[in-house]
Amino acid sequence: VNILDISDESGYIEALGKRATAEAVQQARGDVAEQEKTGEMRVAAALRDRTIGVRDAEREQTVRVAELDKARSIGEETAGLERDAAIKEAQRTTAIRIAELEKEQKIGEETAALEANARVKEAEQQTRIAVANANATAIDGESLAQANVARARATLRIEEAEAYQRSETRQKEAEAAVVEAANRAQARAALADAERVEAEQRAALEAPAKAQKAKTIVEAEAEAEKQVISARAEAEAIFARLDAEARGQFEILARKGEGLEKIVKAAGGSKEAFQLLMLEHIDGLAKTAAEAISNIKIDKVVVWDSGTGNNTSNFITGLAQSLPPMMNVLKDIGGVELPEFLGKLVPEAAANGQATGNGQPSRDAGRPPSPEKVEAGKIAESPARISKGDTA
Known part of the structure; x- marks a missing residue:
């Protein structure tokens, strides 16, 4: 069975065929392109290998040629240097030999010239020595003759000079004697003139000085006498003032002594x-005693009382006993015992509520001091503020 055409109404089968055809075409094209790429890569690799091989061969050829050229150049330069060195060595040897020959020639020539000059100089020396000896002999003769002539002339000049010196010396001595006599006369005249001027000036200066000295002495004596008189007057005034003060003090003390004597007699003794006299200062002592405790700062005092009143009275009693009584102060400090009509000191045992002489406690024990005792003892009031608290 040959199927020529397969189709459907929707065209799906045809689409599948086109798809397969397209895939086959694309696959074929890809294979072709892949093969073409592989072929081109192989061609490029072959070309590259050929080029590299050619370049390697050319490089090796160039290196080998350069090495051969280098070896040839080195050989040529070495041969040239060796040739030049051989030439230089030959030239140096030739120059050294020539120099040695020239030196020997010059030495020979100079030696011959020196020998010839030496012989000439020696001949000239002998000639000059002979001439000099002849000249010296002639000069010696001439010098001896001239010396004799000079000696004679010198002797003549010396004698002439001595004669002239003697004449000039005597002349100068005479002139000096004349000048000396004139100078001595002038000196004596000048000395006399100076003494005259000095005497005149001294007289002119001493006269005012002596007058001033006399005036100063008189003024000083007058001033001293004045100061003596003033000092004597001042001393007499001071003595009179001090004497008056002493007399006044003496009179005051005498009157005070008389008064004290009368007081002692009136009081019946010195103690009394x-x-x-101490009674005059009771006010001041009381004030001082009050000030001693007035500066004590007691802000508040709380007393707990059970209702019987004993605690409050005991507190007041203790407070009164703690204050410095005036009578004790006068007795302990001033040694003054006030009369009994002014007040009486209570014994300490009775004041503290202890037993009396019959063994019974005092009725005043535990009680505050009476107004009379407070007045008699001059008990200073305390600035403390007392407040009564409630019982617990």
Whole structure:
């Protein structure tokens, strides 16, 4: 059965055929392109290998040619240097030999010339020596003759000079004697003139000085006498003032002694008089005692009382006993015992509530001091503020 055409209404089968055809075509084209690429790569690789081989061969050829050229150049230069060295060595040897020959020639020539000059100089020397000897002999004769002539002339000149010196010396001595006599006369005249001027000036200066000295002495004596008189007057005034003050103090003390004597007699003794005088200062002592405790700062005092009143009275009693009584102060400090009509000191045992002489406690024990005792003892009031608290 030959199937010529297969199709459907939707064209699906035809599309499948086209798809397969397209894939086959694309596959074929890819294979062709792949083969073409592989062929081109092989051709390029072959060309590259050929080019590299050619270049390697050319490089090796160039290196080999350069090495051969280098070896040839080195050989040529070495041969040239060796040839030049041989030439230079031959030239140096030739020059050295020529120089040695020339030196020997010059030495011979100079030696011959020196020998000839030496012989000539020796001949000239002998000639000059002979001439000099002849000249010396002639000069010696001439010098001896001239010396004799000069000696004679010198002797003549010496004698002439001595004669001239003697004449000039005597002349100068005479002139000097004349000048000396004139100078001595002038000196004596000048000395006399100077003494005259000095005497005149001294007289002119001493006269005012002596007058001033006399004036100064008189003024000094007058001033000294004036100061002596002033000092004597001042001393007498001071003595009079001090004497008056001493007399006044003496009178004051005498009157005070008389007054004290009268007070002692009136009081009946010195102790009583002292106590009486101390009474004048009771106010000041009381004020001082009050100030001693007035600066104590007691802001608040709380007293707990059970209702019987004993605690409060005991507190006031202790406070009164803690204050410095005036009578004790006067007795302990001033040694003054006030009269009994002013007040009486209570014994410490009775004040503290202890037993009396019959064994019974004092009725005043535990009680505050009476107004009379407070007045008699001059108890200073304390600035403390007392407040009564509630019982617990």
